[in-house]
Each structure stands twice: as C-alpha cells, then as structure tokens.
Amino acid sequence: MAAADKPVPRPEARSRLAGRMFGLGLIPIAVFCAVFVFARAALGNATNNAQAWTFVIALVASICAMFALARLAARAVVGEVDAVGQAVRHVVGGGELPPLPELTPPLEGMKQDVLKLAKDFAQQQGRLQERLDTARQQIFFLTNHDPLTGLANRKTLEERLESVLVSAREQGATHALLYLDVDFFHRINDSFGHLAGDELLRGIAPILKAQLRDNEMLTRIGGDEFAVLLENVSAQYATEVATRLRDAVQSWQFEWDGKAFQVGVSVGVVAITRLTPGLAAVMSEADTACFTAKEQGRNRVFAFHDAGSSQYMRHTSRGWLKRINDALAEGAFTLLYQPILHIDPAQRGGVRRVEALLRMSDTGGELILPMSFIPVAERYDLMRTIDRWVVERAFSDFRRVAKLRDDPSPAEFAINLSGHTLSSPDFSEFLQEKLSQYAVPPQALFFEITETAAIANVERARALIEQLRAMGVRFYLDDFGSGLSSFNYLKHFPVDGIKIDGLFVKGVAKNYLDYALVESIQKIGTSLGLQTVAEYVETEEIARKLMQIGIPMGQGFYLAPPRPWEALFEAT
Numbered sequence: 001m002a003a004a005d006k007p008v009p010r011p012e013a014r015s016r017l018a019g020r021m022f023g024l025g026l027i028p029i030a031v032f033c034a035v036f037v038f039a040r041a042a043l044g045n046a047t048n049n050a051q052a053w054t055f056v057i058a059l060v061a062s063i064c065a066m067f068a069l070a071r072l073a074a075r076a077v078v079g080e081v082d083a084v085g086q087a088v089r090h091v092v093g094g095g096e097l098p099p100l101p102e103l104t105p106p107l108e109g110m111k112q113d114v115l116k117l118a119k120d121f122a123q124q125q126g127r128l129q130e131r132l133d134t135a136r137q138q139i140f141f142l143t144n145h146d147p148l149t150g151l152a153n154r155k156t157l158e159e160r161l162e163s164v165l166v167s168a169r170e171q172g173a174t175h176a177l178l179y180l181d182v183d184f185f186h187r188i189n190d191s192f193g194h195l196a197g198d199e200l201l202r203g204i205a206p207i208l209k210a211q212l213r214d215n216e217m218l219t220r221i222g223g224d225e226f227a228v229l230l231e232n233v234s235a236q237y238a239t240e241v242a243t244r245l246r247d248a249v250q251s252w253q254f255e256w257d258g259k260a261f262q263v264g265v266s267v268g269v270v271a272i273t274r275l276t277p278g279l280a281a282v283m284s285e286a287d288t289a290c291f292t293a294k295e296q297g298r299n300r301v302f303a304f305h306d307a308g309s310s311q312y313m314r315h316t317s318r319g320w321l322k323r324i325n326d327a328l329a330e331g332a333f334t335l336l337y338q339p340i341l342h343i344d345p346a347q348r349g350g351v352r353r354v355e356a357l358l359r360m361s362d363t364g365g366e367l368i369l370p371m372s373f374i375p376v377a378e379r380y381d382l383m384r385t386i387d388r389w390v391v392e393r394a395f396s397d398f399r400r401v402a403k404l405r406d407d408p409s410p411a412e413f414a415i416n417l418s419g420h421t422l423s424s425p426d427f428s429e430f431l432q433e434k435l436s437q438y439a440v441p442p443q444a445l446f447f448e449i450t451e452t453a454a455i456a457n458v459e460r461a462r463a464l465i466e467q468l469r470a471m472g473v474r475f476y477l478d479d480f481g482s483g484l485s486s487f488n489y490l491k492h493f494p495v496d497g498i499k500i501d502g503l504f505v506k507g508v509a510k511n512y513l514d515y516a517l518v519e520s521i522q523k524i525g526t527s528l529g530l531q532t533v534a535e536y537v538e539t540e541e542i543a544r545k546l547m548q549i550g551i552p553m554g555q556g557f558y559l560a561p562p563r564p565w566e567a568l569f570e571a572t
C-alpha cells in the first residue's frame with residue numbers, strides 16, 4: 001500500500017476513547033478507597049503493627065496491579081477499535097480492506113458487522129457517483145446537441161462560427177456556411193402528424209452526414225433547418241458540397257406508413273472571409289441565401305457569393321419584406337376589382353360580380369403584381385395579415401357602394417384566401433366581426449382558394465370552409481386543373497364552384513388538348529352541380545370557344561380589365 005493510501009488515525013476519536021478508558025480506570029480507584037476504609041476498620045483489630053503494615057502494603061500492591069492491568073486492557077481495546085475505524089474509513093473511501101487481526105469474540109462480531117456496512121456503503125456510493133457522472137454527461141450533451149437527431153445544435157455552431165470568424169479575420173482563412181431548409185416540411189407534419197415529421201428529420205440527418213468529411217460540422221439549428229460549417233475551403237468547394245447534399249436528399253425516399261415520399265431541400269451558401277462582419281451577419285446571409293433558393297423554386301442551391309447574387313437578394317426577399325411591412329403600415333397596398341361576367345354578350349348586363357385583386361403601389365406610381373411579393377409574405381408568415389387587410393378593405397369598399405346606391409347588396413365579390421389563413425383558427429371570428437361591422441351579407445361573398453394553398457391543411461381548411469358555407473359564404477377552387485390533383489380536391493373540399501386555370505383557357509382556341517381539357521372540366525363541374533368560371537378570357541375567339549363548351553361565366557381582359565372600385569361602381 002502506498003504511504004498516501006495508509007489510513008490516517010484520527011486524534012480526536014482516540015482521545016475520546018482514551019477518556020472513556022480512563023473513566024474505567026476510576027473504578028479501581030473507587031475500589032481502592034472502599035478497601036482503604038475497610039482496611040482501617042480491619043487494622044483496628046490487628047494484633048501487632050507489623051501484621052498491620054504487611055496487610056496494608058499487600059493491599060496497596062494488589063490495587064496498583066489491578067489498576068495497571070485495567071490501563072493495559074484499555075490500551076489494547078483502543079488500539080483494536082482504532083485499527084477497525086481506519087479500515088472502515090479506507091473502505092468507504094474506495095480502498096481495499098486491509099488485513100486486520102482477529103478480535104476477541106464479541107468485538108470480532110461487531111467488527112465484521114461494521115466492515116460489511118462499510119462495504120455496502122462504499123458500493124452504494126460508487127453507484128450514486130456513476131449515476132451522477134451519467135447525468136452530468138447527459139446535461140453536457142443536451143446543451144450542445146439536438147436531442148432529436150443527435151447532431152450538434154445551434155449553440156455549438158455559433159461557438160464554432162465565432163472562432164472561424166476570428167481565423168478569417170486574423171489569418172485571412174476562408175470558410176463557408178451552408179444553410180439547409182427542408183422543402184414543404186409542414187405538409188408531412190400536417191398530413192401525418194409530428195411523429196412523422198420527427199422521423200423525417202431523424203432520417204435526413206445521416207443522409208446529409210454521409211456526404212460530409214469528418215471535420216465538416218453538420219448541425220440542426222431549429223425546426224427543419226440544418227447547417228454545415230466548412231472550414232478552410234473555397235467558395236467553389238462549398239457550392240459543390242451544397243449540391244451534393246441537395247442531390248443526396250433528393251435521391252432519398254422518406255417512408256412512412258407504408259408509403260414513400262420524395263424530399264427536397266433548399267440550400268443557401270455563404271462564404272466567410274475577413275470581410276464578414278460577424279456572427280449575426282453570416283447567419284442572416286445564409287438564411288437569406290436559403291430563402292432565395294426557395295424563392296427560385298426550391299430543391300436548389302443558392303450561393304450568396306455568386307456574381308450578382310447579393311444584388312438579386314436585395315431586390316427580392318429582404319427588400320420585399322421591408323416593402324410589404326411598409327405597405328401594410330403606410331397604406332401602399334390597394335385593391336383593383338375585375339368583373340366576372342357572363343361570357344355570352346346577350347346575357348352580360350351590368351357588373352354583378354367582381355374579384356378583388358391585391359396590388360402594391362411603388363414609389364413611381366406603378367402597381368406591383370402579387371407574384372412579386374406573395375412568396376416573401378408566405379415565407380415570413382405575413383399572409384394572414386395581408387388577407388385580413390384585403391377582407392377589411394374589400395368590405396369597406398362594398399359598404400361605400402351599398403350606401404351610394406342605397407342597395408344592401410350591390411354586387412357579389414370574390415376574395416383570394418391563402419393557405420395560412422385557411423388554417424388560422426381565429427379567422428372565422430374575425431370574418432363574422434367584419435361582416436357585421438360593414439353590414440356585408442355573407443351571400444355576397446366568395447372566397448377563392450388554390451389547391452396548393454389548401455393542400456397543406458386539408459382537415460382544417462375543410463372545417464373552416466364548412467363553417468363559413470353554413471353562414472352563406474361561397475367557395476371556389478381557383479386555378480382548377482393546374483395541379484395534378486385538382487380532381488382529387490373536389491372530393492375533399494365542399495366548394496360551390498371552380499375557376500378553370502387560365503393556362504388552359506388561353507389555349508382553348510389554338511390547342512385541341514386544352515380545348516378537350518376545358519371541356520372535360522366543364523362536364524365534371526356540371527355533373528357535380530358546380531358553377532364554372534373561366535379565367536384569362538383575353539380574346540373574342542377564346543370567348544366563343546368557351547361559349548361553345550358551355551361555360552357560362554368568365555373573367556379576363558376581353559370581358560373587362562381590373563379597375564379601381566370607384567371607376568367600376570361609383571362613376572356609374
């Protein structure tokens with residue numbers, strides 16, 4: 001045993017024990033005193049002095065011997081108990097049991113009991129320590145990793161980024177950050193539940209990891225977003241890795257409930273150089289680059305450092321986001337109304353139905369079409385706000401004309417609703433409040449929904465549609481025929497009508513396939529008791545073909561262009 005391992009005697013315990021033994025030593029003294037009193041009484045009866053003194057000396061000697069014996073016995077016991085105490089402390093401290101001499105019977109039994117207790121205690125303490133160590137490791141892991149995928153988390157990425165930013169600044173190293181966002185991930189969640197979504201995220205992690213070298217850090221930074229930090233690489237290499245990641249995800253199939261789904265991922269790439277201002281900037285640029293990849297059609301890579309890309313982004317996402325917010329705050333949004341008319345001129349009559357079309361006015365007075373800003377609004381979750389703005393503005397326009405004409409229902413009007421609004425639980429309440437505030441009869445109102453808007457939230461959309469239809473509001477499926485599953489949607493959505501996608505309508509006069517498609521849509525619509533409206537009626541020839549097919553209503557420049565409310569109603 002090493003010197004340091006030797007049990008160290010505890011002086012205070014020893015002196016306590018010695019004190020007790022000394023207490024035992026008082027017993028012979030008491031006995032001595034008692035005998036002395038007895039001797040004095042006995043001496044009174046002794047026949048001579050010598051006899052008396054012999055008796056006294058013998059008595060004193062035997063008492064001294066008794067006292068010495070008691071001291072010796074006490075010392076021996078103290079030594080043994082001390083040795084056992086040291087052994088116990090040693091075992092409890094995690095050491096091996098040192099060899100101990102056997103004690104006399106009652107003490108030996110006690111010694112064995114005490115040593116067993118010490119061993120049990122040491123084992124228990126060992127187990128507790130193990131659990132404590134595991135808990136510490138888990139806490140450490142969780143603060144640095146994402147529990148779902150086991151990948152490093154945002155905090156770890158940011159810490160590493162801070163240090164690569166320093167190396168870029170001080171040594172001129174170049175690095176890259178890839179920002180990945182799964183495309184249409186919420187559809188999996190919405191259609192199959194969060195467990196399926198979680199499984200997809202868990203499944204995608206090894207697919208990405210397999211494309212990376214050991215020193216290339218893959219992290220999950222939130223929701224369906226991942227990031228990869230590539231250190232000491234060229235911008236070109238970073239773009240190659242991004243493309244590889246995109247391709248790997250694309251060729252993977254996510255399986256759930258016996259079905260396989262193809263998954264896409266949009267990747268933004270940003271270089272980290274000595275000019276990179278800091279952590280916030282690099283994260284924001286990477287997010288913006290990823291968003292731009294989405295904007296460009298998803299399942300693609302957008303590299304921030306490519307020529308012209310930053311210019312592109314300024315004019316798209318971030319710039320648009322600011323413009324949308326400004327437009328909402330400063331009233332730069334406006335509505336135009338396009339009449340929906342009988343295609344047959346004999347039945348046309350005046351304007352009885354219009355569609356409200358959203359426009360944003362720019363500083364030069366031009367009106368900007370929604371296709372420029374709606375994707376950004378969707379991305380930044382602004383569609384609910386925009387839809388509500390449209391509803392309120394359209395209702396207030398309606399109210400003005402109702403007053404002007406002294407007619408409680410001067411026209412029917414259609415408003416486009418986004419998928420975000422269709423899944424918004426409080427939209428129904430908002431609508432009822434506005435219907436009553438502006439005295440709009442629900443029967444005058446149509447909502448147009450696109451299949452892509454509704455697809456993500458079929459259950460919620462259907463519940464909202466049913467609730468509003470019960471109040472008298474009507475629903476149309478917009479751009480009908482543009483998606484592969486249009487007919488399937490008819491089975492799921494309780495709608496009143498369909499608007500035939502303008503792409504087919506445009507081709508109806510020139511292309512037989514388009515003609516046949518529009519004709520079959522019309523037949524299905526009629527057999528299901530749905531009203532049909534054709535979009536993009538741009539020429540007389542198109543109008544004639546549509547009449548031939550039997551489509552009653554249409555909308556398009558040939559019939560009437562979009563106009564401000566006042567021009568359409570107030571002037572007439």
Ligand SMILES: Nc1nc2c(ncn2[C@@H]2O[C@H](COP(=O)(O)OP(=O)(O)OP(=O)(O)O)[C@@H](O)[C@H]2O)c(=O)[nH]1
Nearest residue numbers: 181182183184185186187189194195197198223224
């Ligand atoms: N299952 C699951 N879902 C999550 C988790 N964290 C966030 N989400 C969901 O992930 C979705 C993220 O959606 P977005 O990235 O905004 O949109 P998207 O559907 O992927 O569409 P795009 O990104 O525009 O292609 C939201 O529906 C969140 O509710 C999670 O840990 N598990």
